[in-house]
Amino acid sequence: MKVEVLEKAKRLVEEDKIKVEKVTSEAIIFKVQGDSGLHTVIFDRLTEKWNCDCDWFQLRKVEGSHILACKLWADKLVRDGSSPLWDLQVKFIPQSKARPTKTLLTLALEKLGLTWDQVRDRVLEDDYGVFAINLDNGVLVAKDYKLRGRIVSCHRRALVSAYNQRKPLLMYLAEDDCFYEFSPREIMGCSFQNYKGTALMENFDISLGRKRVIKE
Numbered sequence: 001m002k003v004e005v006l007e008k009a010k011r012l013v014e015e016d017k018i019k020v021e022k023v024t025s026e027a028i029i030f031k032v033q034g035d036s037g038l039h040t041v042i043f044d045r046l047t048e049k050w051n052c053d054c055d056w057f058q059l060r061k062v063e064g065s066h067i068l069a070c071k072l073w074a075d076k077l078v079r080d081g082s083s084p085l086w087d088l089q090v091k092f093i094p095q096s097k098a099r100p101t102k103t104l105l106t107l108a109l110e111k112l113g114l115t116w117d118q119v120r121d122r123v124l125e126d127d128y129g130v131f132a133i134n135l136d137n138g139v140l141v142a143k144d145y146k147l148r149g150r151i152v153s154c155h156r157r158a159l160v161s162a163y164n165q166r167k168p169l170l171m172y173l174a175e176d177d178c179f180y181e182f183s184p185r186e187i188m189g190c191s192f193q194n195y196k197g198t199a200l201m202e203n204f205d206i207s208l209g210r211k212r213v214i215k216e
């Protein structure tokens with residue numbers, strides 16, 4: 001793969017030029033706003049093949065920036081959501097090894113000595129699945145790792161829920177294997193927002209949190 005193709009794909013992701021148009025059992029259809037116009041990228045779930053309607057791909061049948069951008073974008077999503085879109089069972093295999101939120105929340109619950117059965121009616125969900133759990137002592141979210149060594153994010157709804165209930169935001173961070181406790185009010189004052197798919201996320205510095213020791 002050419003470096004230029006990768007750089008262009010990364011830029012398309014950063015500039016939020018990718019949208020999922022339709023998801024069926026046979027295919028995932030993306031729209032990519034490229035430099036030369038709007039393109040349709042299709043991931044065929046049965047054959048696991050990618051197709052793009054741009055001239056470049058139709059001429060060469062070699063993966064170009066539009067397809068690569070969709071792959072990178074999906075890869076990025078998988079770090080923050082447990083979307084059924086990216087479930088391995090539907091034959092979309094993300095390039096990243098980052099774990100989905102639900103897997104991380106399961107880990108966090110284990111550390112707290114809880115099971116899904118005990119929290120079943122306390123989950124916060126969206127189109128992509130469970131993103132937080134409303135516990136007595138805080139709203140629990142989970143992350144795999146910090147971006148750039150210090151930035152973590154959570155679903156805005158998790159933050160608002162914690163704020164409204166006057167509870168801390170409790171984050172399990174897998175790379176450190178520990179919990180951090182945040183004041184929702186403090187985060188709201190200095191976070192920045194972005195969208196992951198359709199989910200509005202709050203990004204903030206890990207140093208706003210206090211490490212919390214969980215007794216075994």
Ligand SMILES: [Zn+2]
Pocket residue numbers: 039052053054055056057064065066067
């Ligand atoms: Zn293309």
